[in-house]
Amino acid sequence: MSNTARSIEKYIFAKDANRPDLLRQSFTPDATLEMVVHTGTISFPPQVSGRAGIADVLVRRFGQSYENVYTFCLGEPPSAEAVTHDCKWLVGMSVKETGELRIGCGEYHWCFEPQSGLAEQLRITIEHMQVCPPQELEPVMNWLQSLDYPWCLPGEMIERAPQISCMAPVIEYLQD
Template sequence: MKIDIENIIRRYIRAKDDNNPQLMNRVFSEQATLEMEVNTGAIDFPSVTQGRDEITKTLVRDFNKTYENIYTFCLSDSVIEKQNSLDCRWFVAMSEKATGDVRVGYGDYQWRFCNDDLCLVDKLTIVIEDMIVFSNTEEGELMSWASGLPYPWVRSSELSTCTPEIIPLSKILPVIT
């Protein structure tokens, strides 16, 4: 992977997961587009968001009002890089602030970069394949597992390392990878 692209994606994940909206100025172009394809009823996003400020509101400010303990991972062995684009699988583990319930989801990122010296994201498509909700009684075990993984780039094989013995999780891991 090109170091510039990897660092932009790493910066995006830090912005989203750690509630740092100021970092988005160094991720998305001002007129960027976010498209969301949500294939689950367990989470909701607008299908299209226009402009860096609105993307920041959706993916950082609003998202962090609802969720905490967010760990977003890109699967490094799923990366397909072409000129001005990078596609990869992702998965996330996070807890809901109001209930403590844990959500584990996965899907695909499709990054498209501007053709200029800044190399910012011009379009991001996020496909959410599934989002499984676990009770707050499993928060400690799931968050401990997620926090022990290499972050934010992880190999598919590392996901099964010390995986908690939770039935729905064991069913989705083969699908993620």
């Protein structure tokens, strides 16, 4: 596995499992994060500087609100020589306070330091973040837990998706 793919995986494991220390294996110390949010159901600061700031926003604060987090990168991991990587992503999670299900999707754009493979820059675009009732949590978690994690082929993900109306915009986005 390439260093760039490992950097992406460490980010996903850090965010999903609330382990900010793993970001040392994902981002350079002075990395930057840009957030482009196209929905009103979740918010993030538009720009964050430094690995410590990224850890605070994407792991610590995120982990205060959400649990049962599963994030997937759609498609194949980047090659060993890649200095950039773009892919769609999907996340499923529940809100700690209410039990509501959230299903979101968008795109990652990664820029890597060639020598280390650590991310120097990450732009996350959030296209959809659907809010679903708590009773939809179990079928969605069963679906997410049945998929290859964290890299999944889009066709496999879409084919296995439960038929839940609140997820329709997400599935439609992933099909494009």
